Amino acid sequence: MSLQDSAQGRVSNSYVTREWAVRPARGLRPGGRFLSRGRVAVGALHWLGWIIVSPRSVVSGGVTRELDNLGVGALRLVASASILVGLIATFQVAYQLKQYGAESVSALAIGWFATREVGPLVVALLVVTRSASAIAGEFAAMATSGELDALRAMSLDPVKYLVAPKLAAMCLALPALTIIADGLITLGGWVGTTFFLGFNSRFYLEQIRTSLSTSDLVIGVAKSFLFGFVIAIIASDEGLGIDRRVTAIGEAASRAVVYCLLGVLATDTLINAVFYFIPALVF
Amino acid sequence: MPSSTSSPPSSSERALEVHHLSGPAGSPLIFDIDLFVDCGETVLVLGPIQSGKSMLMRHLVGLECASTGSIAVDGFSFDPTRPDEKALRKFRTRVGVVFEGSALLRRISVVENVELPLLEHQHRSRSNARDAAQELLAEVGIEVEADTMPVQLGRAGQRRVALARALALHPRLLLLDEPTLGLDSQAAHDFDETLQALQRRYNFGIVIFSHEVRHAYAPANEIDILAGGRIIARGSRESLLESDDAVIHGLLHRRERE
Numbered sequence: 001m002s003l004q005d006s007a008q009g010r011v012s013n014s015y016v017t018r019e020w021a022v023r024p025a026r027g028l029r030p031g032g033r034f035l036s037r038g039r040v041a042v043g044a045l046h047w048l049g050w051i052i053v054s055p056r057s058v059v060s061g062g063v064t065r066e067l068d069n070l071g072v073g074a075l076r077l078v079a080s081a082s083i084l085v086g087l088i089a090t091f092q093v094a095y096q097l098k099q100y101g102a103e104s105v106s107a108l109a110i111g112w113f114a115t116r117e118v119g120p121l122v123v124a125l126l127v128v129t130r131s132a133s134a135i136a137g138e139f140a141a142m143a144t145s146g147e148l149d150a151l152r153a154m155s156l157d158p159v160k161y162l163v164a165p166k167l168a169a170m171c172l173a174l175p176a177l178t179i180i181a182d183g184l185i186t187l188g189g190w191v192g193t194t195f196f197l198g199f200n201s202r203f204y205l206e207q208i209r210t211s212l213s214t215s216d217l218v219i220g221v222a223k224s225f226l227f228g229f230v231i232a233i234i235a236s237d238e239g240l241g242i243d244r245r246v247t248a249i250g251e252a253a254s255r256a257v258v259y260c261l262l263g264v265l266a267t268d269t270l271i272n273a274v275f276y277f278i279p280a281l282v283f
Numbered sequence: 284m285p286s287s288t289s290s291p292p293s294s295s296e297r298a299l300e301v302h303h304l305s306g307p308a309g310s311p312l313i314f315d316i317d318l319f320v321d322c323g324e325t326v327l328v329l330g331p332i333q334s335g336k337s338m339l340m341r342h343l344v345g346l347e348c349a350s351t352g353s354i355a356v357d358g359f360s361f362d363p364t365r366p367d368e369k370a371l372r373k374f375r376t377r378v379g380v381v382f383e384g385s386a387l388l389r390r391i392s393v394v395e396n397v398e399l400p401l402l403e404h405q406h407r408s409r410s411n412a413r414d415a416a417q418e419l420l421a422e423v424g425i426e427v428e429a430d431t432m433p434v435q436l437g438r439a440g441q442r443r444v445a446l447a448r449a450l451a452l453h454p455r456l457l458l459l460d461e462p463t464l465g466l467d468s469q470a471a472h473d474f475d476e477t478l479q480a481l482q483r484r485y486n487f488g489i490v491i492f493s494h495e496v497r498h499a500y501a502p503a504n505e506i507d508i509l510a511g512g513r514i515i516a517r518g519s520r521e522s523l524l525e526s527d528d529a530v531i532h533g534l535l536h537r538r539e540r541e
Contacts, residue, residue, distance in 0.1 A: 009339075146382045149346055154400045155375045155403070156400070156403050
């Protein structure tokens with residue numbers, strides 16, 4: 001199919017069927033972006049269930065591949081950034097508390113918010129910068145090269161074959177990365193507290209043990225699961241919803257990062273608000 | 284002069300039947316297309332760039348919504364103006380498509396590319412689908428390891444894999460968009476020969492959408508000239524060569540000029 005043929009003054013897809021990818025330009029409808037993301041999310045959740053009951057399918061093979069790419073591939077970035085975040089948190093908290101002569105409780109503060117807030121958020125933001133643009137760019141490139149059309153021409157649902165494996169991998173990888181990041185932020189805090197602030201290791205570990213709670217860890221991991229969901233759906237939707245212009249690939253990747261960042265922050269705000277206004281939820 | 288564009292050829296075994304197809308709805312780029320292909324027949328839709336060839340092909344697999352018309356493949360029809368997903372799914376199992384540039388999925392292996400339609404539509408086991416995929420690949424002249432990726436093959440190899448994938452469900456109709464574009468003359472000739480051998484074996488109808496006049500010299504039973512979204516002439520190469528229409532003359536005599 002020549003590019004010129006397909007671009008005869010027609011830049012956006014027309015509405016053909018209820019297939020997700022062939023739809024009106026989202027910008028032309030109020031709430032179109034939310035509608036299209038909702039459709040991708042519903043479709044992906046449906047196929048996610050199918051992956052769980054059919055663990056030997058070709059799609060499940062895709063989950064392993066995506067886990068390797070989105071999860072294992074992000075390990076080095078998450079590990080190094082987490083240690084640095086631990087150090088930054090130590091210095092920042094110690095600096096603030098120094099005015100009150102309470103420098104010694106900076107380890108407590110790290111334990112309080114590393115697992116519940118900083119860990120999941122830092123991991124989500126790192127994964128957004130690393131993977132959201134990659135996912136959107138990959139799908140957008142597939143759209144411009146005709147791969148998505150080829151899938152649809154065989155009645156193969158792109159949400160099933162492309163989005164669901166990424167969603168599954170993201171929802172598994174983010175909690176795992178968050179647990180690793182929690183540990184490494186604490187490690188960074190130990191380095192800062194012990195080597196730079198001069199407190200001994202035993203003191204630090206005791207403070208951390210006092211401040212860490214299982215509920216914070218569980219809430220942090222649950223948050224990261226939701227962040228994974230939000231990132232996978234928004235990035236996929238941005239990549240899949242493009243028209244067939246070559247420049248659309250870069251635009252989709254850039255939009256994916258912006259909307260994923262906003263999506264993660266909005267989700268975090270919502271969760272924090274829920275826990276603040278309904279304290280009974282904190283078990 | 285070429286024959287009238289509205290008279291369908293008569294045949295008992297029709298692979299494709301298109302009547303009065305116009306679209307896409309809202310901003311039509313093809314107008315009142317009639318197209319008839321019998322099983323075992325090859326029809327070339329020849330037209331200059333931006334004549335609507337690709338748009339016509341997209342309509343034939345339900346990737347665009349038509350404003351008017353009807354499409355039937357192997358006696359199974361669907362309403363292209365209001366495509367129903369279930370009907371479209373059944374319809375698409377009867378049509379194989381080779382897109383321009385092959386459009387293979389680059390993240391999965393060559394064998395997995397061919398396996399996909401078998402797993403989705405025939406619900407075969409992985410091992411069974413894998414064997415069938417390897418057989419299909421052997422039929423189009425490709426022998427690869429299980430983990431060979433599409434990028435490891437050349438352009439001609441990828442085109443053959445796309446052909447194997449299109450034939451996986453044994454369709455009655457095969458649509459090819461610029462199938463030999465970018466191939467050297469020997470590779471293009473070999474591809475045509477493979478295609479003809481497979482057609483003789485499985486008796487499917489073929490529609491080639493191309494701007495390359497070389498296809499008119501391969502055994503295309505009929506040539507439809509598409510210009511400005513309309514079929515302006517239809518007939519055999521010999522009858523079309525006699526035309527004094529500027530577009531037809533320009534398309535068919537390019538080979539002599541080159």
